[in-house]
Amino acid sequence: xxxxxxxxxxxxxxxxxxxxxxxxxxxxxxxxxxxxxxxxxxxxxxxxxxxxxxxxxxxxxxxxxxxxxxxxxxxxxxxxxxxxxxxxxxxxxxxxxxxxxxxxxxxxxxxxxxxxxxxxxxxxxxxxxxxxxxxxxxxxxxxxxxxxxxxxxxxxxxxxxxxxxxxxxxxxxxxxxxxxxxxxxxxxxxxxxxxxxxxxxxxxxxxxxxxxxxxxxxxxxxxxxxxxxxxxxxxxxxxxxxxxxxxxxxxxxxxxxxxxxxxxxxxxxxxxxxxxxxxxxxxxxxxxxxxxxxxxxxxxxxxxxxxxxxxxxxxxxxxxxxxxxxxxxxxxxxxxxxxxxxxxxxxxxxxxxxxxxxxxxxxxxxxxxxxxxxxxxxxxxxxxxxxxxxxxxxxxxxxxxxxxxxxxxxxxxxxxxxxxxxxxxxxxxxxxxxxxxxxxxxxxxxxxxxxxxxxxxxxxxxxxxxxxxxxxxxxxxxxxxxxxxxxxx
Numbered sequence: 001x002x003x004x005x006x007x008x009x010x011x012x013x014x015x016x017x018x019x020x021x022x023x024x025x026x027x028x029x030x031x032x033x034x035x036x037x038x039x040x041x042x043x044x045x046x047x048x049x050x051x052x053x054x055x056x057x058x059x060x061x062x063x064x065x066x067x068x069x070x071x072x073x074x075x076x077x078x079x080x081x082x083x084x085x086x087x088x089x090x091x092x093x094x095x096x097x098x099x100x101x102x103x104x105x106x107x108x109x110x111x112x113x114x115x116x117x118x119x120x121x122x123x124x125x126x127x128x129x130x131x132x133x134x135x136x137x138x139x140x141x142x143x144x145x146x147x148x149x150x151x152x153x154x155x156x157x158x159x160x161x162x163x164x165x166x167x168x169x170x171x172x173x174x175x176x177x178x179x180x181x182x183x184x185x186x187x188x189x190x191x192x193x194x195x196x197x198x199x200x201x202x203x204x205x206x207x208x209x210x211x212x213x214x215x216x217x218x219x220x221x222x223x224x225x226x227x228x229x230x231x232x233x234x235x236x237x238x239x240x241x242x243x244x245x246x247x248x249x250x251x252x253x254x255x256x257x258x259x260x261x262x263x264x265x266x267x268x269x270x271x272x273x274x275x276x277x278x279x280x281x282x283x284x285x286x287x288x289x290x291x292x293x294x295x296x297x298x299x300x301x302x303x304x305x306x307x308x309x310x311x312x313x314x315x316x317x318x319x320x321x322x323x324x325x326x327x328x329x330x331x332x333x334x335x336x337x338x339x340x341x342x343x344x345x346x347x348x349x350x351x352x353x354x355x356x357x358x359x360x361x362x363x364x365x366x367x368x369x370x371x372x373x374x375x376x377x378x379x380x381x382x383x384x385x386x387x388x389x390x391x392x393x394x395x396x397x398x399x400x401x402x403x404x405x406x407x408x409x410x411x412x413x414x415x416x417x418x419x420x421x422x423x424x425x426x427x428x429x430x431x432x433x434x435x436x437x438x439x440x441x442x443x444x445x446x447x448x449x450x451x452x453x454x455x456x457x458x459x460x461x462x463x464x465x466x467x468x469x470x471x472x473x474x475x476x477x478x479x480x481x482x483x484x485x486x487x488x489x
Contacts, residue, residue, distance in 0.1 A: 042348045043295035046460055051351055081377065085407055088370045089414040092255070095263035096418040100425065103317060105224045107216050112223070116141060116215050117198030117282070118148040121188035124465060125206040126162035131470045132206055137169050140212040147198055148172045151188040154179045182461040185275075186291030186298035193290050198282060203299075204320070205276040207468045210234070211318035218279040218316055230284040230311035231303065233261060234277035235319045237426055245331050248441040249324035251434045254422035255415075257315075265315050269363040270307030270354070272300030272345070277320040284311055292348075294461045297341025300368070301348060307363070308354040319426075325466065332448050333464035339375050339445075339452035342368050344460060376453070379446025412439065 047055070065073040118136060125132070136148055148169075152159050154176050163174050177191040189203060200222060204210060211234075218232050235257035238250035257274065264271040278299060288305050291298040303313055325331040346368045354360035385408065391397035416435045423430055455462055 043292050043344045048351045089411040092418040093414040095260050096421040098263040100262045105220045107220045114199040115145045117196035117201045119192040120204050121151045121185045126158040128206050128470050129162040135209040138212045141215045146171050149192040150174045151192040184463045187293035190290040201282045202279045207323050209321040214318040217318050228312050230306045232279040232314050232316050234316050237319045238324045246324035247434045254426045255418050258422040258425040259418050262315050273303040275299045296337050301345045304349050334466045335448035336451035337464045339449050340456045375445040375449040379443040382443040
């Protein structure tokens, strides 16, 4: 990307004004604004020449063995798959058995709270504008130290009009990202980061309802720990909806944010951040170049990029409530975008400095490599298992090997244990149905993975937009707000 284009991408525009019209009343025009030191754009290329050559060599070796020794190669692949799935199962079990950190960090006094910037990148979200403002208005933080930047796209006139019609609270400001490509969430975040004045920065999404005390908890943790702690991830919890897809989505989120990420944090390993509720120290985030605008899972990438610079990641306990996709036509593109981004992130960091450290390499394997492989293989393995079981019953083929039977039972058992622990930690009633239903949910990942792989080749930076609709009833949110004594609008 040319320097001029990068400079253009870094400019923020005020709502309803042209690029030469300046900023809205009450802005800080003319004041020194901290800037992003340089945008990361490693995902602009899929592979380096060395990576491409390595993949070609591996493919040739694989083809040669298939041609000369097909039986031996099939057995070797079988053992590799067995080892990978077994490792994934045992890691889940280990994570479930790892106690969460008990945080006793005292909250900061009112006068000691630092300046905080909330960044909310939005695109085609007019219908949830009012609800989002209401949710962010509940944040329990001094208004003179809270800055909320809503980053919109220049072409998104409908969302611009929705915010223009609202009476925004003090500290809220709408920014317009200048036209340009790629039109992605991380690019909009970089526009807002260029204008952010807070010592700390947090990202929220359109459907988010963060716990009112989340910023105070994060500020206390940052103050109590050293400057090498660069980011804190809050848990994301899915509002209850017992239809199949949202039910499985809620279980998946619970395992990730209540079990897996807290365990990785306690093990001292870096991890891919969630797409929202990431609390950053602004200085190291800027020093790392902000977010990669060409990576569609910029959250996963920036966590590893901070780790590569010697920074630590951690977790906090107060959650953000979200909704889940309820339809296949919404779930599949979203999941495909995540898988595509994880492939991209894995490619970027296997050619970077992180992979050269044992902890970094282990984290990339445990968090990205295993999940990307599993998402592609769950479907074929499920079909293979069903065909073999049916064939054995009909006497058409031998029964499934004992080691594969053990793998299936152990794999589900470890996942079920992690799921049960996650339900308990998230304050959900224990339910067996989603744990059993996961057996049918996992193979669906392969249908999304096929789409992800095709897009990775044809359109690696294409962003499949996930639509959101307003909700008038949030059972979990009502309980969370009731605990803090604050009223819903």
